[in-house]
Amino acid sequence: MFTRFLSFAILLCAANAALATPQIQHWEAPSGARVYFVEDHSLPMLDVAVDFPAGSGYDVAGKVGVANLTYGMLDLGAQGLSEDEVASKLADIGAQMSGQFDDDRAGLRLRTLSNPAERDVALDILGRCLQWPLFPEPVLAREKARLIAALKEEETQPESIANKAFDKAVFGVHPYGWHVEVADVEKIQRAELDSFYRAHYGANTAVVALMGDVTRAQAEAIAQRLTASLPAGGADPRVPAVMIRIKPSEQRIPHPASQSHILTGAPGVARNDEDYFPLYVGNYILGGGGFVSRLMNEVREKRGLAYSVYSYFIPMQQPGLFEIGLQTKKDQADESLRLVRKVLREFVDKGVTEKELRAAKQNIIGGFPLRIDSNRKILDYLSVIGFYELPLTYLDDFTRNVDKVTPRQIHDAFKRRIDPDALATVIVGAPEDKAGAAK
Amino acid sequence: MRIHLLVVALLLLVSSAARAEVFERTLSNGLNVIVKEDHRAPVLVQQVWYHVGSMDENTGATGVAHVLEHMMFKGTVEVPAGQFSKIIAAAGGRENAFTSYDHTAYFQQLHKSELKLAMRLESDRMHNLQMAKREFDKEIKVVMEERRWRTDDDPHALMYEKLLATAYKEHPYHHPVIGWMVDLQNMTDADAQKWYRTWYAPNDATLVIAGDVKADEVFAMAERYYGRIPAVKLPERKAVGEAPQLGIQRIVVKAPAELPYLIMAYHAPTLRDSEKDWKPYALEVLAGVLDGNSSARLNKALVREQQVAMDVGVGYDSVARGPGLFVLEATPSEGKTVGDVERALREQLALLVRDGVNAQELERVKAQVTAGEVYKRDSVFYQAMQIGQLETAGLSYKDIPVMLRKLQAVTAQQVQDVAREMFNDDHLTVATLDPQPLSDKPRHVGGAAHVH
Helix, strand or coil: CEECCCCCCCCCCCCCCCCCCCCCEEEECCCCCEEEEEECCCCCEEEEEEEEECCHHHCCCCCCCHHHHHHHHCCCCECCECHHHHHHHHHHCCCEEEEEECCCEEEEEEEEECCHHHHHHHHHHHHHHHHCECCCHHHHHHHHHHHHHHHHHHCCCHHHHHHHHHHHHHHCCCHHHCCCCHHHHHHCCHHHHHHHHHHHCCHHHCEEEEEECCCHHHHHHHHHHHHCCCCCCCCCCCCCCCCCCCCCEEEEECCCCCEEEEEEEEECCECCCCCHHHHHHHHHHHHHCHHHCHHHHHHHHCCCCCCCEEEEECCECCCCEEEEEEEEEHHHHHHHHHHHHHHHHHHHHHCCCHHHHHHHHHHHHHCHHHHCCCHHHHHHHHHHHHHCCCCCCHHHHHHHHHHCCCHHHHHHHHHHHCCCCCCEEEEECCCHHHCCCCC | CCCCCHHHHHHHHCCCCCCCEEEEEECCCCCEEEEEECCCCCEEEEEEEECCCHHHCCCCCCCHHHHHHHHCCCEECCCECCHHHHHHHHCCCEEEEEECCCCEEEEEEEEHHHHHHHHHHHHHHHHCECCCHHHHHHHHHHHHHHHHHHHHCCHHHHHHHHHHHHHCCCCHHHCCCCCCHHHHHHCCHHHHHHHHHHHCCHHHEEEEEEECCCHHHHHHHHHHHHCCCCCCCCCCCCCCCCCCCCCCEEEEEEEECCCCEEEEEEEECCCCCCCCCCHHHHHHHHHHHHHCCCCCHHHHHHHHHCCCEEEEEEECCCCCCCCEEEEEEEEECCCCCHHHHHHHHHHHHHHHHHHCCCHHHHHHHHHHHHHHHHHHHHCHHHHHHHHHHHHHCCCCCCHHHHHHHHHHCCCHHHHHHHHHHHCCHHHEEEEEEEEECCCCCCCCCCCCCEEC
């Protein structure tokens, strides 16, 4: 399917006041897990998410990839269930299990019918995967081989090459910048998964989100049942600090593709940062607002240089990526990069106009109902609010927080955070005659 | 269009229109209006589906349906270029459009109070589009970049494009939706203009509104905004088909990659008569038995047990205007070849043809369909999508409950029968990716190439 433009479903917690926001119930389970629940009986279904601070940011040097494989193996064999039984028994009742894995979070998601016959089986399977995963040796060997093959493939594809080089250039030796390599995977042992699991999947750092057709009493029982037998945990739930200031760099990496893939950026903002709202609203104007952003207007609408051009912040526990990206045919790469840099510099130097800010607020505030119009979306918010310990009123406050943002705050936040002279830049499939040239 | 994995295909096929509130009315100018009421959240989606897609294009002008889709944002007298998106954004909306073989569709998602705005803008560009040459000249470059990004530089997409061009010899599914690059290079604003004048009319469209709306109010508003647009005499559409393939076809695609890749595509029927047909339902179930969950036959045998493949997938979509394909795809494990994977896949198909499917496998697929029916209701957008896809494939939203019932009635014997008939080498096209090394393989980027 060919769409007019590419939209990014980056999870940015956002919301409105004019609209009834979901009533979030919160408590701590006897196990110690933090629980977030929205009761809604309009559809006979239940969504559950259980997350842990066990993403790739918790890998340690020399053992990169352990977090990822631990997460990946959770549903591939658990007490009383082979990997095939996990999948087939869920399918038998039409339940769907998926997951969440990024630099901070690792966890499982379950969607099931709320009818007790289906729900109980589904929750039993989820509970076993979370609390008694087996990490079977032969399955691990196979998954390592699959991961290695996938990594080798990624090393040939321009987008993957660009992302990897870019993360490394932005985050240096911080785990946010690490990408697992073939050699890392080869040496991973079952015992490392086991000890990572025992240290990072403890109940005291678990976040359980429940959305749908159960009562409060049922939700309490479910949360306890999913977390009561988790391991002791005890690992530090904090990710190491990110170095905010980076040295400017530019890498031009040859590739036979017809387009250059261009990424430029720096460490951005943490989820709990005071600058979050000014940066989020400001970025809507810069390159986050689909067709109405400055980058889209200059690069695509005025000049036809690219199909997709965007900017975003990925707010994490520590400052995550601020990234601008585009793809364009090779002989336009240098022109496009110059243009992007000019747009960013002007944005940081001069800030936004009242008119732009008004339009941004209209969209973000007016569009709030669309952010919470399904159980799935509300579940995602519950997970984020729980994991990052955002206020329970986060959704109620969101539109007010957006509305409060001033042009001056945006200007000030970008000026302090984004230095156009200190960005990491990666060009994969760089124009060949200039490959290796300094900027 | 990419291969749909089974879950998606199944969700697509089934729906709960039987109990849901769906209303339909055809305006005097021929515009078909379908309203799906869903009052869970104060939002709505408007989708206009034009019954024209890339399969209606002519040789030398492939890609024009999609190019026009881009041009639809380039302004009318009342709403100049770029304003459409700005106005929708200011109303808190999200909007986009998409083109496929069978249709071209435009949508806006908004708060329920904004239906009037959405209708005013969408009806305006149904008949007032201005085709400025300078806008076309920029936008055609954008589309070429889109083609490079989606297809030319993506080995699997490229392979799929070449596979379709091999499997379909006569039917226009032979041509890619985005168009061949040379056709894009030769396209003019006049081509897009002609396409617009020929096909964009109320009597060639279905308007789907879903969400927190009242059907009567929607019909009244549709009458006001769309009702005044005159109908157009549409060109006669010649029936197109695909003569039987007379023997196996094999192609090789070379592209920069590490791993080889295999696609096997068998010609397969699509739904024409939801009540009388049975094969498309049996094929949906067959796809579920082979690949409906991670312990389904193919993943269990090829990836988990034999470890001959690192990934395997099945694609089949029963809803389409034209003839379908039943597609198997796999990536060989390290040290294995596409030949090994093809043998392993064929072995599984032979087993299925010989022994059929067991009752448990059958029930499992049906349970997934039943649950998917409930889950589907979590998305207003998706429910509207399903209606539009059916309507533009020559079916109707009224077929939804029929399809669900027929799917639940599929027997093990039917699955075996359809497998026996379909898995015939004479109707098979096999594509393999022959991975090419990068000229300068960036195994260790970041070190030497790093310049400050």
